[in-house]
Amino acid sequence: MMLELYGHLFSSYTWKALIPLYANGTEFAFKEVSPDHPRNAVFVQRAHPSGKFPVLKDGDTVVFEATAIIEYLAVRHPGPAPLIPADPLEAVTTRMLDRVFDHYVMHPMQQVVFAHLSNSENPDQAMVDKGRQDLLRTYRWLEKWLEANSLPPHVSLVTCAAAPSLFYADWVERIPEDCSRLAALRAELLALPPVARCVDDARPYRAFFPLGAPDRD
Ligand SMILES: N[C@@H](CCC(=O)N[C@@H](CS)C(=O)NCC(=O)O)C(=O)O
Structure with a gap:
């Protein structure tokens, strides 16, 4: 089936x-x-x-x-993509980073989006500020992490978590100029064919992004 x-x-x-x-x-x-x-x-x-x-x-x-x-x-349903590294310790790092992107990038991004969805005229400012601050804190943590480490080879669990979270997070709080490694990672992820396909297939819905979709990507 x-x-x-x-x-x-x-x-x-x-x-x-x-x-x-x-x-x-x-x-x-x-x-x-x-x-x-x-x-x-x-x-x-x-x-x-x-x-x-x-x-x-x-x-x-x-x-x-x-x-x-x-x-x-x-x-x-395995295939050529190394979703979970075979090496158990690399798998631990992969799962740890998956949590980083879900909890500390996707979650604050969603909080800001929800604040605008709940009240588009007057979003809860405390929620918006907290989401943006949390994103900046994670961006800086990731930038430092990327100085000394690199992601597992694509396409892994980390690729799958990082690509959508960084895509939308950057629309909510732009990755600052002092996080050039992170900005480069986002660009690298968006250029991967399976990610580019998601970005393209979602284009017809951009008008529904509650903060207004930026004219890029
Ligand atoms: N922890 C869940 C989160 C899933 C999630 O937040 N999905 C959103 C869409 S991106 C959703 O279902 N929103 C509709 C709703 O909450 O009713 C996962 O990892 O799959």
Whole structure:
């Protein structure tokens, strides 16, 4: 039975699950979660404890949380992309960085976006300021980390977490000039074919970005 991925093409966490599928040329059916496809939305509401996507369905197996989806793909649908490094210690670093991008880049970016979604005229300024400050703090941490380390080879779990989080975070709080390594990493990620495909497929939805999408990327 064909794999099914439930999500939305503009959603950062959906990209995180799409990138490994594209990178490995894995066949799957994309199930858009939107009011136009209420059955898909109902499936996700039932499958995920918080009704969030992406959700992967592989026959009778349902996997949610983008990181778990990537771990599952690495085991059940492996391909040329080294999603999880074979070396156990490199795998630890990979999983640690995945958490860094989810918790400290994606999360503050989403907080700022939610503040604008909740009240577009008058977003909660404390929430916006906190999200922006947290992003800057993580940018500087990543810049320092990149001085001494490099990411695992693409396309790994880290690629999948870093690409969408840095893509949208930079729209919320621009990566400052003193973080040139991080800015270069973002550009490198966006040039990878599976990431470029996500960026291109999401273009029709840019008008919906609550802070207004910048005229770049
Ligand atoms: N921890 C989840 C986060 C997923 C998430 O935040 N998904 C967003 C889209 S990017 C979502 O489902 N938003 C709709 C909602 O919360 O109802 C994961 O890693 O997959």
